[in-house]
Amino acid sequence: MLKTKISDVFFDLDHTLWDFEKNSALAFETILKKHGIRVDVAEFVAKYVPVNSRYWKLYQDDQVTQEQLRYGRLKDVFDTINYEISDETIHLLAEEYIHYLPQYNHLFEGTIELLNYLKPKYKLHIITNGFNQIQFNKLKNSNIAHYFETVTNSENAGFKKPNPQIFHYALEISKSNKETSVMIGDNFEADIEGALNVGIDAIMFNEHNIEVAEDIKQVNNLLALKNYL
Incomplete structure (x- = not known):
């Protein structure tokens, strides 16, 4: 939980x-x-x-x-x-x-169903180390840009995950609080440890079942996030 x-x-x-x-x-x-x-x-x-x-x-x-x-x-x-x-x-x-x-705009299985499920309940955001214009094009071309209130990338934040500053920047522009936020990502160091180190809860999308500590929340299918959210 x-x-x-x-x-x-x-x-x-x-x-x-x-x-x-x-x-x-x-x-x-x-x-x-x-x-x-x-x-x-x-x-x-x-x-x-x-x-x-x-x-x-x-x-x-x-x-x-x-x-x-x-x-x-x-x-x-x-x-x-x-x-x-x-x-x-x-x-x-x-x-x-x-x-x-x-x-090219292939998304992981369950992405659209998950975003449709989450959108009415939460404010959704992106935090990415990718480059500004390229990430914008990915979101636009895969028809998921409209799901997200804010997009933080390492270019506009000036820092890369897992640096705490990119998470603080994302919280600031989204007007959200770390205590009521959760980070979901595939990279243990950048996404999970990065978020946890600034007090944001985290769930790892562990598609390849990489071994991680037992106390790390994880799913290997996006739709399994419904069990947490």
């Missing part, structure tokens, strides 16, 4: 509501084919997933810039599969990937 009566529900976006892996694979399929890059798309995407996660952790910890993230994750994958490609082409692919990614 949640600690108190909840009025505001904060969601992470990528990997929580918006199916990043599926949409990312479709974007890569489009741009690699467009530029005649002869690689096995399935292999490329399989290599990309852990590399991207590593770069986002570095970005989250302020160890790489946005530009280094976008270039480095692609450079590392091409190096891993021993595919020779120029830096100029990598930079072009990085830009095109960002352009095409929000054009």
Whole structure:
């Protein structure tokens, strides 16, 4: 059970509501084919997933810039599969990937049903480490923007999850209180620990059943959140 009566529900976006892996694979399929890059798309995407996660952790910890993230994750994958490609082409692919990614709009199973269930009962919000325009496009193109009262991202907040300041910023612009709020996300460190450390209750969307401490509230299906909210 949640600690108190909840009025505001904060969601992470990528990997929580918006199916990043599926949409990312479709974007890569489009741009690699467009530029005649002869690689096995399935292999490329399989290599990309852990590399991207590593770069986002570095970005989250302020160890790489946005530009280094976008270039480095692609450079590392091409190096891993021993595919020779120029830096100029990598930079072009990085830009095109960002352009095409929000054009695909697969959501996790149960997202719309859950949001329809929650919307009449709570104020809903987004807190994301993603980039402002891209995250806006994802919300708009997947037809879920209208569910959310506020969207906090690391660009407008000036801080990234799990930094306490991004949560304080989100509470401030949403005019909500930490005691009556809950954070839902897939990343244990950024979403769950980040929220708990500032006194916001949290539920982990644990689709892959990662082992976490017994006292962490978790679901592996979005509709199971109805048991808490």
